[in-house]
Amino acid sequence: MPVPTHRAAFGARVRELRVERGWSQEDFAHRADLDRTYVSGIERGRRNPTLDIIYRLAGTLDVSAADLLAERA
Amino acid sequence: MPVPTHRAAFGARVRELRVERGWSQEDFAHRADLDRTYVSGIERGRRNPTLDIIYRLAGTLDVSAADLLAERA
Numbered sequence: 001m002p003v004p005t006h007r008a009a010f011g012a013r014v015r016e017l018r019v020e021r022g023w024s025q026e027d028f029a030h031r032a033d034l035d036r037t038y039v040s041g042i043e044r045g046r047r048n049p050t051l052d053i054i055y056r057l058a059g060t061l062d063v064s065a066a067d068l069l070a071e072r073a
Numbered sequence: 074m075p076v077p078t079h080r081a082a083f084g085a086r087v088r089e090l091r092v093e094r095g096w097s098q099e100d101f102a103h104r105a106d107l108d109r110t111y112v113s114g115i116e117r118g119r120r121n122p123t124l125d126i127i128y129r130l131a132g133t134l135d136v137s138a139a140d141l142l143a144e145r146a
Contacts, residue, residue: 006128006138050121054142055079065079066139069127 003045006069013068015043017061032060076118079142086141088116090134105133 018028025043029036034056041047042057049057058065091101098116102109107129114120115130122130131138 004125004128007124010124048123048125050123051080051083051127052077052121054124054127055077064142066142069137069139069142 007045007048010049010068011043011045013070014039014057014061017063017068018043021061028060032056080118080121083122083141084116084118086143087112087130087134090136090141091116094134101133105129 018025021028023031025039026036029039032039034053038047042049054068055065058068061068091098094101096104098112099109102112105112107126111120115122127141128138131141134141
């Protein structure tokens with residue numbers, strides 16, 4: 001199934017912020033109390049995270065939830 | 074179960090934009106192709122919508138998804 005554009009953009013933004021922090025997917029998953037395969041699926045746009053998970057990811061990355069969904073230039 | 078703050082804020086924002094447009098919950102649900110009870114649950118913070126649904130709501134309201142999650146002043 002093709003990945004919807006908004007999921008791909010969300011995943012790319014999460015990955016960008018994670019890499020900026022120098023964290024592996026495993027580091028990030030541990031900090032967010034999520035499974036590493038789930039984080040990988042999010043970054044590839046294969047998962048459809050809920051509002052609760054979006055806020056958890058944003059809190060772990062120390063950005064606003066809106067920042068994860070922001071349109072990129 | 075108490076409603077998480079981020080869900081309550083999201084629901085309030087959705088409701089605010091819906092009312093601004095002069096739409097009933099039923100109007101809005103029809104436009105978004107969702108069930109009216111689901112829309113009601115979202116507005117009361119009882120539902121935990123996915124990224125796909127957040128984008129569908131935003132598209133129906135003609136705002137960005139980030140706008141639905143923005144911190145309010």
